[in-house]
Amino acid sequence: MAILHLEHLAIDLQTAGRLRRVVHDVTFRLAEGEAVGLVGESGAGKSLTSRAVIRLLPDGARVHGAILMEGRSITDMSRESLRSYRLSEVAMIFQDPRAHVNPVRRVGDFLTEALVERGEDRKKALEIVTGLLATVGIEDAERRMRQYPHELSGGLLQRVMIAAALSISPKLLLAxxxxxxxxxxxxxxxxxxxxxxxxxxxxxxxxVTHDLELAIAVCDRIAVLYAGHLVEDSPAAHLHEKALHPYTRGLLASRPSPTLRRERLAAIPGRPLSGLEVQEGCVFCSRCAHAQERCQKERPVLRELGDARVACHRAEELLEGGRSGGADGAEFEVRVGDRG
Amino acid sequence: MILRLVAGRLAMLAVTVAVASIAIYGALYLAPGNPATLLAGGHATHAEIRLITRQLKLTEPFFTRYWDWLFGLLHGNLGESFLYREPVASLLAPRVLNTVFLVTYASVVIVVGGLALGLASALFKRLGMGITILTGVGLATPSFVAAIILITLFAVDWKLFPVFGGGAGFVDRLDHLTLPAVALALSWLAYTSQLTRTAVEDEVKKEHVETARGRGIARRHIVTRHLLRNAMIPISTVSGITVAGLIAGDVVVEQAFGVNGLGSFLVSSALDKDFASVQAVALILVATFVVVNALVDIWSLFLDPRLRAKGA
Structure with a gap:
């Protein structure tokens, strides 16, 4: 059974007094122990999607569709069950540890806070987090725990955040x-x-990352988001050879190769659309080199294709073409310095 | 590390008080009018006035007189009142207690009331509207106006509190000084409330509060450990200054309520040109102001670990 199940997730945000849809349609399942990389450009909705899982959305946000954690709906949880869900099942690691850790409390207080809140004895909690600091490569744990966040480097503080997330022994990590x-x-x-x-x-x-290569390295599956839509969900291992969506291939092609020196970096033409700007048809068609009339009129639904899922009308054709043509995104116009 | 910062702050305090003492002494030195004329009375001859002038050493140069005064101060001698022919210290002794009681009382009212109202208006949006309007009115009410209104309503009309005087003994003092303390506290309380509201609202938006929410920390713990704890830094800095400012406001309120304290003594001494008393009281008020400020600075070192790092 899936540990996490998102079904047609859509999120509306309150902007300038009215609700506007930012995340339109995200559906995926996550098996126990599985890692999925949510990849996309800024504004694609990847961060909001991950926050919806822990119900940490901006004030006034409205969630549609279903988010199920082991079958329980997160959107319908009472305040108390939400608290115990956050205290014991799910933990989030945020982007900027400097801002996300209270600067006036000791590192040790931050680390033990959730355990103590859960009713753990303070001494026991200290023992647990001391051990955890060692496992994330922090040696002088006792000294570090007496220090304040500003006394630690960013990398060290992020490892503290990881240890804090692990302290509650969650089943699901959101990074x-x-x-x-x-x-x-x-x-x-x-x-x-x-x-x-x-x-x-x-x-x-x-x-959650916009670094596709990093996601491929640490995740089992890659879910690509574009303008608030999940456009592809493929096993990470095959993504390099068998990316299904033109957008995914564009992302792969626009990464500079460490071995191959080129005159110019490849880039996807146009600018990335946010979920706010979605129009009729395929969300990517305005930037897609393969767009046809059908793409402009009819929005492709997410469908299974082998062991992956993709939302593209021409996925099969392009996969065939890609195999015979071989190249890595040579169909994209090449520009300098416009990488969104 | 923290000790060095504290020591530095205390040294600054000493310098400030020293400079203030010159200013206070100098201001009265330059003030028009000869206290000897006043002391001698309307019918005194020139010779009598000259004698008194010499007795009071009023002819000596400024720095000699200042030095004598300072030397006395450092030996615990506040000087002698021209008017009462008594050491200033013994004149102040019975009055100090009233003033200390009043200012402390008002400070407690400000801190407790200001924090409670500010926190409530930051956390409960609807209530916040009402509180903001009320504190806006409070902020605009000077203490002498508040004094008149309070006396009229609570003392004269409803006879809940005494109209006049400072009282004796703790309970009686509490009874006598409630209205003066409220009058003194009102606008500062309103100010502290608005300040607390802003500081807490700023803190609510911070990412570390989001982290705490995401970890399932109970709301009351988020409020105490994250919101209030962090908001205390700006709140205590500013409200420290407001409490120090009470010392000035105290002069008006003591007059209005007929409380026999340092403030009303300062006013009557100034009118009587009783220089030694004015100098002593003014110096005490300045020193208290400076000490309260220094204490607040030291207190914020404990509140904010980042300040400690900067000083190192």
Whole structure:
């Protein structure tokens, strides 16, 4: 049974006094211990989708469709069951640890807060988190716990956040761009610990990122969001050879290759649409090199194709063409410096 | 590390009080009118006035007189009242208690009332509207106006509190000084309430509060550990200054309610040109103001660990 099930999730946000749809249609299941990467450009709705899972949306937001955690609807939870769900089943790792950890309380207080809230003895809680700090590579745990957040580096603080998330032994981790705010050298360090802990504990994870390659490296499946729509959901392992949606292929092609030196970086033409700007037809057709008349009129529904799902009218044709043509997105116009 | 910061703050305090003492002494030195004329009375001859002037050492140069005064202060001698021919210290002793009681009472009213109203208006939107209107009115009401209204309603019409005086003993004082304390506190209470509201509303939007909510921390714990705890930093900085400002407001309120304290003594001494008393009271008020401010600064070092790091 799926641990998490999102069914036609749509989210409306209150903007300038009225509700506007930002996330339109996201459907996926997450099995126990499975990691899915939510990938897309800014405004695609990936962050909102992950926040909906822990019901941490902006004031006035309205959620449609279903979000089920082991069969229980998260949108219908009472205040008390929501609290106990957050205290014991799901934990979120935020993008910017500097802002997301209270600056005037000690690191140790932050780490033990959820356990103590759950009724754990304070001493026992301290013991648990001390052990956790060691597992995320923080050696002098006791000293660190007496320090304040500003005394720790960003990478160290993000590992503290990971330890705090693990402290409640959740079943599901939500990671909202956990390395974006860190500098490049500490990014991989933090990611290695997060990945190792998740795999070691068999936790399910929703990993939000705009770094497709990173998602491929740490996730089992990749769910690609564009303008508030889930356009592709494929196993991470085959994505490089068998990306189904033109948008996914565009994303893969626009990443600079570490080995191949090119005159210009590939980019998807046009600018990324947000969920607010969706019009008739396929959401991606305004930027798609393969768009036909049908694409402009009829919105493709998400359908199964082998072990993946895709929302593209021409997925099969393009897959055939892609195999014979071979190239990695050569069909895209090439521009410099316009990567959205 | 924290000790060095505290020591630095205390040194600054000493310098401020020293500078203030020169200013206070200098201001009265420059003030027009000769206290000797006043003391001698209307029918005094020039010779008598000259004698008194010499007795009071009024002919000596400024710095000699200042030095004598300062030397006395440092030895616990506040000087002698020209008017009463008594040490100022013994004149102040019975009055200090009234003023300390009144200012402390008002401070408690401000801090407790201001925090409670501010927090309530930040957390409960509907209630907040009403509180904002009320505190707006409170903010615009000067203490002498508040004093008149309070006396009329609570003392004269409804006879709930005494009209006049400071009382003796704790309970009697509490009874006598309730209206003065409220009059003194009113506008500062309104100010603290609005400040608390803003500080808490700012904090509600912070990401770390979102983290706490996402972790399933109970609302009351979020309020105490995250909202109030962090909002206390700006609140205590500003309300520290307001409490120090009470010392000035105290002068007006003591007059209005006939409380025999330092404030009313300052006014009557100034009218009588009783320089030694004015100097002593003014210096005490300035020193208290500066000390309260320093305490608030030191207190905020404990509230905000980031300040400690900056000083290191």
């Amino acid at each position: 909202d761009e956990p390395t974006t705010a860190l500098d490049v050298t500490t990014q991989s360090d933090v990611m290695v610990h997060l990945d190792a802990q998740r795999r070691g504990r068999g936790l399910a994870m929703v990993f």
